[in-house]
Amino acid sequence: MANHVKDMTIRDTDWSTVPAVALANVLRAVEGCVPVRAVCSDVGLDVTRATEPDARVPYHQLADLYEAAARWTGDPWFGLHVGANVDARRFDLLGYLALTTATLEQAFEVLARYLPLWTTSAGFQIERSRTTIEVAWAYADPTAPLRRHDCEMSMMAAVNVGGQLHAGRWRPREVHFRHGPPADTSEHARLLRAPVRFGMPRNLIVCDAASGATPIASADPVLHELLRDLAERRLAGRAVQPSILDDIVAAIVKLLPTGDVQLPRVARTLGLGARTLQRRLIASGATFRSLLATVRRDRAMHALVHSDLPIGEIATRLGYGSLSEFHRAFRSWVGVGPAAYRRAHRARR
Structure with missing residues (x-):
C-alpha cells in the first residue's frame, strides 16, 4: 500500500x-x-x-x-x-x-x-x-x-x-x-x-x-x-519543445497556494502574453478553466486519500478563498463532499 x-x-x-x-x-x-x-x-x-x-x-x-x-x-x-x-x-x-x-x-x-x-x-x-x-x-x-x-x-x-x-x-x-x-x-x-x-x-x-x-x-x-x-x-x-500543457500545469501547481491562479498570472509566469497563452491553449484543444479544474480535482482527491491534511488546509493549498467554495467545487466533480470522499476511500485501504 x-x-x-x-x-x-x-x-x-x-x-x-x-x-x-x-x-x-x-x-x-x-x-x-x-x-x-x-x-x-x-x-x-x-x-x-x-x-x-x-x-x-x-x-x-x-x-x-x-x-x-x-x-x-x-x-x-x-x-x-x-x-x-x-x-x-x-x-x-x-x-x-x-x-x-x-x-x-x-x-x-x-x-x-x-x-x-x-x-x-x-x-x-x-x-x-x-x-x-x-x-x-x-x-x-x-x-x-x-x-x-x-x-x-x-x-x-x-x-x-x-x-x-x-x-x-x-x-x-x-x-x-x-x-x-x-x-x-x-x-x-x-x-x-x-x-x-x-x-x-x-x-x-x-x-x-x-x-x-x-x-x-x-x-x-x-x-x-x-x-x-x-x-x-x-x-x-x-x-527542445516540451508540451505547453505540461508547462501550464506546472505553473498552475506553483501558483495554487497564492490563490491567484488566473490566466494572465500564469502567462506572466511562463514569460508569455495572455493572448499568446490563450492562442496556444486553443491550438492544444484545451481551455484554461478546464485545465485548472482538472489540476485542482486531481490534487484534491490525491490529498484526501494519501495525506492527513485537514480539509481546510487542502482547500487553502489549492487556492480556494473559502472552505465552502472548495466544498461546492469538489461536490460538482465527484457527487459527494470531501469529508465523505475521504471516509469512503480510507475505508477501502
Whole structure:
C-alpha cells in the first residue's frame, strides 16, 4: 500500500505524464472483475482517456490507479500480475527498439535511454561489473510515497520482456525492492523466478553478465538502426519543445497556494502574453478553466486519500478563498463532499 504522507508538497515531478494508453494494462486486468469506471473514478481518472491515442495523464494518477485496482480486485499481487502479462510491443517505439536489439544487455540499455519518450517520472539505470549487470528502477522524486503495485508492475514487466527476448529461458539472478514484504511473497518468487529481497536500498534486477551477452532471436540490426534514429529525433524534439500543457500545469501547481491562479498570472509566469497563452491553449484543444479544474480535482482527491491534511488546509493549498467554495467545487466533480470522499476511500485501504 502507498504510505500516508504528512505533507502535500508541490513538486513538478508529480505532474510528469505518461501516455494515456498506459491505462489500458490496468483496465484489461480489472475488466470483468470489478466496475472499470468505479476504479478510475476512485483516483479521478476519466476511463475514456485510455482510448485517446495522443492523450497523456499525470504519472501519479497511473500509480494510484494500480493501488486502487489492487484494492478493488482484492489481488495482493496485482502489479506483478499486470507486469507478467505485458507484451513489449504495447510500448510502441520503445518496445520495438528492445525487440530488435542484438543482446539482452542492449535491450536494457535501450529502455534506460529512451524511457523518457514514455515518461520522465521514473527510469532505468544500468550498472556493470565483471560478473553482473544491475538494472535499477528509480523514481524521479525519491521523496514520493512508495506505490508498491506500480513498482512491482514495472520491475515484473522488465523481467518479462527479458524472458520474451529469450523465449522464456532467461531469468534474473536476484530482484530487490525498496518497499517491505507483503504478507505472502510466494507469487513474487514464482513469477520473477529468482530470489526476491525486500526493504533494500534500491529497486534492482541483478543479471548474470554472461546472460546479458546472449544473442536475441528477434534481433534486426537494419530495422533497429532506423528505429533508433527515429527515437533520437523524438528525444531531441521532446527536450527542445516540451508540451505547453505540461508547462501550464506546472505553473498552475506553483501558483495554487497564492490563490491567484488566473490566466494572465500564469502567462506572466511562463514569460508569455495572455493572448499568446490563450492562442496556444486553443491550438492544444484545451481551455484554461478546464485545465485548472482538472489540476485542482486531481490534487484534491490525491490529498484526501494519501495525506492527513485537514480539509481546510487542502482547500487553502489549492487556492480556494473559502472552505465552502472548495466544498461546492469538489461536490460538482465527484457527487459527494470531501469529508465523505475521504471516509469512503480510507475505508477501502
